[in-house]
Amino acid sequence: MERVTATYLIETALPIAKAAATLAGEQSSGTFVAVPGETAELKERFAARVERITELETVSTPSLPTGRPPASVYRRAEIVISWPVENFGANLPALVSTLQGNLYELCQFSGLKLRDFDVPPGFAAAFRGPAFGVEGCRRLTGVRGRPLIGTIIKPSIGLSPDQTAAMVKELVEAGIDFLKDDELMANPPHSPFDARVDAVMRVINDHAQRTGKKAMYAFNCSDELDAMQRHYDKIVESGGTCAMMSINWVGMPAAKKLCDRGQLAVHAHRNGWGMLSRHPMLGMEFPAYQKLWRLVGVDQLHVNGIANKFWEPDDSVVRSIRSCLSAEPLGTPLLPVVSSGQWGGQAPETWRRTQTTDLLYMAGGGIQAHPDGPAAGVRSLQLWWEAAVEGLSYEQAMVNYPALAKSAAKFGGS
Amino acid sequence: MERVTATYLIETALPIAKAAATLAGEQSSGTFVAVPGETAELKERFAARVERITELETVSTPSLPTGRPPASVYRRAEIVISWPVENFGANLPALVSTLQGNLYELCQFSGLKLRDFDVPPGFAAAFRGPAFGVEGCRRLTGVRGRPLIGTIIKPSIGLSPDQTAAMVKELVEAGIDFLKDDELMANPPHSPFDARVDAVMRVINDHAQRTGKKAMYAFNCSDELDAMQRHYDKIVESGGTCAMMSINWVGMPAAKKLCDRGQLAVHAHRNGWGMLSRHPMLGMEFPAYQKLWRLVGVDQLHVNGIANKFWEPDDSVVRSIRSCLSAEPLGTPLLPVVSSGQWGGQAPETWRRTQTTDLLYMAGGGIQAHPDGPAAGVRSLQLWWEAAVEGLSYEQAMVNYPALAKSAAKFGGS
Numbered sequence: 001m002e003r004v005t006a007t008y009l010i011e012t013a014l015p016i017a018k019a020a021a022t023l024a025g026e027q028s029s030g031t032f033v034a035v036p037g038e039t040a041e042l043k044e045r046f047a048a049r050v051e052r053i054t055e056l057e058t059v060s061t062p063s064l065p066t067g068r069p070p071a072s073v074y075r076r077a078e079i080v081i082s083w084p085v086e087n088f089g090a091n092l093p094a095l096v097s098t099l100q101g102n103l104y105e106l107c108q109f110s111g112l113k114l115r116d117f118d119v120p121p122g123f124a125a126a127f128r129g130p131a132f133g134v135e136g137c138r139r140l141t142g143v144r145g146r147p148l149i150g151t152i153i154k155p156s157i158g159l160s161p162d163q164t165a166a167m168v169k170e171l172v173e174a175g176i177d178f179l180k181d182d183e184l185m186a187n188p189p190h191s192p193f194d195a196r197v198d199a200v201m202r203v204i205n206d207h208a209q210r211t212g213k214k215a216m217y218a219f220n221c222s223d224e225l226d227a228m229q230r231h232y233d234k235i236v237e238s239g240g241t242c243a244m245m246s247i248n249w250v251g252m253p254a255a256k257k258l259c260d261r262g263q264l265a266v267h268a269h270r271n272g273w274g275m276l277s278r279h280p281m282l283g284m285e286f287p288a289y290q291k292l293w294r295l296v297g298v299d300q301l302h303v304n305g306i307a308n309k310f311w312e313p314d315d316s317v318v319r320s321i322r323s324c325l326s327a328e329p330l331g332t333p334l335l336p337v338v339s340s341g342q343w344g345g346q347a348p349e350t351w352r353r354t355q356t357t358d359l360l361y362m363a364g365g366g367i368q369a370h371p372d373g374p375a376a377g378v379r380s381l382q383l384w385w386e387a388a389v390e391g392l393s394y395e396q397a398m399v400n401y402p403a404l405a406k407s408a409a410k411f412g413g414s
Numbered sequence: 415m416e417r418v419t420a421t422y423l424i425e426t427a428l429p430i431a432k433a434a435a436t437l438a439g440e441q442s443s444g445t446f447v448a449v450p451g452e453t454a455e456l457k458e459r460f461a462a463r464v465e466r467i468t469e470l471e472t473v474s475t476p477s478l479p480t481g482r483p484p485a486s487v488y489r490r491a492e493i494v495i496s497w498p499v500e501n502f503g504a505n506l507p508a509l510v511s512t513l514q515g516n517l518y519e520l521c522q523f524s525g526l527k528l529r530d531f532d533v534p535p536g537f538a539a540a541f542r543g544p545a546f547g548v549e550g551c552r553r554l555t556g557v558r559g560r561p562l563i564g565t566i567i568k569p570s571i572g573l574s575p576d577q578t579a580a581m582v583k584e585l586v587e588a589g590i591d592f593l594k595d596d597e598l599m600a601n602p603p604h605s606p607f608d609a610r611v612d613a614v615m616r617v618i619n620d621h622a623q624r625t626g627k628k629a630m631y632a633f634n635c636s637d638e639l640d641a642m643q644r645h646y647d648k649i650v651e652s653g654g655t656c657a658m659m660s661i662n663w664v665g666m667p668a669a670k671k672l673c674d675r676g677q678l679a680v681h682a683h684r685n686g687w688g689m690l691s692r693h694p695m696l697g698m699e700f701p702a703y704q705k706l707w708r709l710v711g712v713d714q715l716h717v718n719g720i721a722n723k724f725w726e727p728d729d730s731v732v733r734s735i736r737s738c739l740s741a742e743p744l745g746t747p748l749l750p751v752v753s754s755g756q757w758g759g760q761a762p763e764t765w766r767r768t769q770t771t772d773l774l775y776m777a778g779g780g781i782q783a784h785p786d787g788p789a790a791g792v793r794s795l796q797l798w799w800e801a802a803v804e805g806l807s808y809e810q811a812m813v814n815y816p817a818l819a820k821s822a823a824k825f826g827g828s
Contacts, residue, residue: 027598029569037581037782038569046572046604064692067725086603087571093636093663094600097685101597101660104688105724105754155443155452157501158460167451183515184441186508189500190460222507225639225667246515249507251665253639271511274518275697276689278478282696283689310519311481340519368451 002120011111013071062110090126111281129331150178165199174375259297309341344384416534425525427485476524504540525695543745564592579613588789673711682712723755758798
């Protein structure tokens with residue numbers, strides 16, 4: 001029988017082997033006392049198995065409250081647990097209930113983080129995965145040999161459809177590859193979804209007809225289910241190429257329903273991700289997260305960026321980018337969406353650490369607040385990436401390309 | 415303009431007022447630099463507002479990593495922020511992106527927890543809320559004047575439909591009011607959803623026809639969207655009265671789509687909730703969580719129980735029960751699902767602290783592992799509740815009702 005394996009970082013006052021066995025029991029056939037139907041045969045076939053234990057450091061205070069008297073020592077370990085695929089079948093909510101269900105509630109753990117998981121090929125085969133991914137998004141935008149340069153319409157909230165379209169006009173004329181709604185902008189009374197699509201796509205289609213370059217606009221479809229489906233239809237009918245979703249709030253079944261249609265690239269916004277990941281001993285890590293959403297079938301996934309305005313360290317960002325681009329039995333690579341406080345100056349370090357241009361590189365203020373206007377902002381980002389791919393450092397780039405000085409003066413800080 | 419308000423517990427190295435303003439800015443019109451369209455008029459209409467600040471204690475180490483150099487002091491506070499309803503409209507994913515989006519990523523906070531939120535009546539009116547709630551679930555089961563007594567089919571995973579039905583037969587004959595699938599049991603190859611519904615409902619319908627008492631069985635519908643809708647249809651056609659969902663993995667749009675049908679009570683399983691709530695300075699608290707799901711329209715929501723096998727302290731459980739039962743402009747009260755290591759002996763303390771029988775009181779092992787079998791387990795739970803409502807303590811109950819001794823000996827510990 002094929003098995004799904006999951007790797008956890010745990011912290012516990014119990015002997016590690018006992019804690020691991022508790023997790024395996026709780027997440028398969030166990031309850032707090034033995035029950036009549038729990039036969040040896042059933043256990044053999046359906047029980048989760050502890051596959052590997054790697055003991056790590058010990059600490060003297062628990063990372064999370066346990067509701068139990070304090071212990072003198074808490075042990076950390078990386079453990080690998082496996083389940084037969086037969087326990088859930090090709091059902092993502094059931095898979096996640098197994099990998100990430102009540103185990104976060106167990107008093108036996110003072111820390112528990114899902115690091116990664118692997119599904120066997122037979123399980124992965126039940127999911128198409130991303131319909132577009134990196135290659136499809138390049139094809140839809142016609143961008144080769146450099147990252148897609150993108151921007152977020154700002155202010156996040158408050159612009160009317162016409163004001164949004166006016167901003168889009170300036171940006172597409174500036175040569176932008178990609179634009180998106182902010183996650184705060186969905187279908188509010190002052191910018192109804194359909195009216196915004198009409199106003200924006202008129203600009204994008206006109207520009208494409210004149211120049212052959214069609215920018216991708218990610219319209220934020222996040223809404224109730226029927227509304228999301230209408231929004232998706234509206235984008236398709238209007239010649240758009242991308243639907244955006246706040247994946248943590250839309251959920252897997254609704255997101256997959258839209259992804260399965262395969263007519264639009266799906267931009268997955270992970271707002272809320274900090275709640276799931278920021279504590280080092282609680283929640284989940286990005287490699288697991290991106291696999292779930294690859295199974296759902298999204299095409300683009302946010303990863304923050306180097307020297308971002310958020311809390312996330314660069315190492316973590318780099319790992320997320322690699323994770324999106326890794327070859328796996330889970331469908332085509334995802335396009336990593338690099339954003340948060342980006343303005344171009346981070347391009348050399350991004351390139352140095354990832355050696356890839358398979359990125360959607362996003363700047364909001366970094367483009368729209370450029371001293372010489374948005375067109376200069378777009379050109380500046382392209383130039384920063386040319387310099388980066390030549391292998392220039394930040395300082396060398398400034399020397400070789402004097403045009404970069406203005407963005408550096410505005411956004412580069414001291 | 416009507417406003418939504420939200421209360422957060424925060425921790426920050428900044429002056430509290432500045433940190434609060436950052437949150438308000440990031441979650442409405444702001445980005446990391448001023449942009450051209452951010453006019454005074456737009457800000458006036460759409461900006462989030464800091465409504466109240468209550469400073470709390472200070473700490474010397476940050477609760478969460480910030481990616482910034484350490485500060486000498488971190489201040490905690492409760493803050494209230496408000497947004498015009500116009501920013502999102504009656505759109506739950508957009509509301510949540512606003513209340514719980516990128517703010518968990520902000521380096522300005524070393525702790526951030528959404529405690530509660532309030533929506534104005536005009537917003538609440540766009541949502542029906544629970545179609546059944548406490549009263550509807552009592553009507554469907556015919557249980558008055560005491561909690562609904564329920565159980566979870568165990569082992570969680572591995573039983574065939576016929577084995578499940580055999581267990582259901584024993585339990586309905588024992589007088590159980592409610593049964594449910596475990597969250598690990600959805601639609602696996604060894605217990606296909608339709609076959610399980612057929613086998614279980616044959617037993618429940620037969621028993622109802624003979625005795626007039628129809629137990630409610632919560633079938634776990636969690637699955638891909640189309641499958642969830644088929645599962646719901648199957649339950650309706652088969653005379654079932656309840657659909658269960660793992661709400662954190664099913665997501666709001668898919669859950670609401672099913673809740674909106676209003677033909678079945680919806681049992682909301684919150685597995686994964688520990689990830690969202692267990693750290694005292696990260697995530698969200700139950701009062702906010704239950705409001706979101708009340709807007710979605712679920713009818714029953716898990717709250718753990720007194721002296722549970724999980725980490726959650728009793729105070730928190732009591733607060734959750736009150737929260738589900740509170741009168742709010744958000745539709746009818748939710749039926750709190752009390753579970754986790756319950757066996758009846760917790761009834762006196764549950765009653766003492768909540769003074770309500772509007773509960774679905776669940777025992778898995780506590781019923782099925784009773785020394786005299788499941789029927790004795792059900793009777794024992796009913797008896798514990800009779801004693802509890804008479805105002806007896808645990809010890810008094812044991813004196814007045816000698817039949818309780820067996821359950822206490824088996825489950826009561828030392």
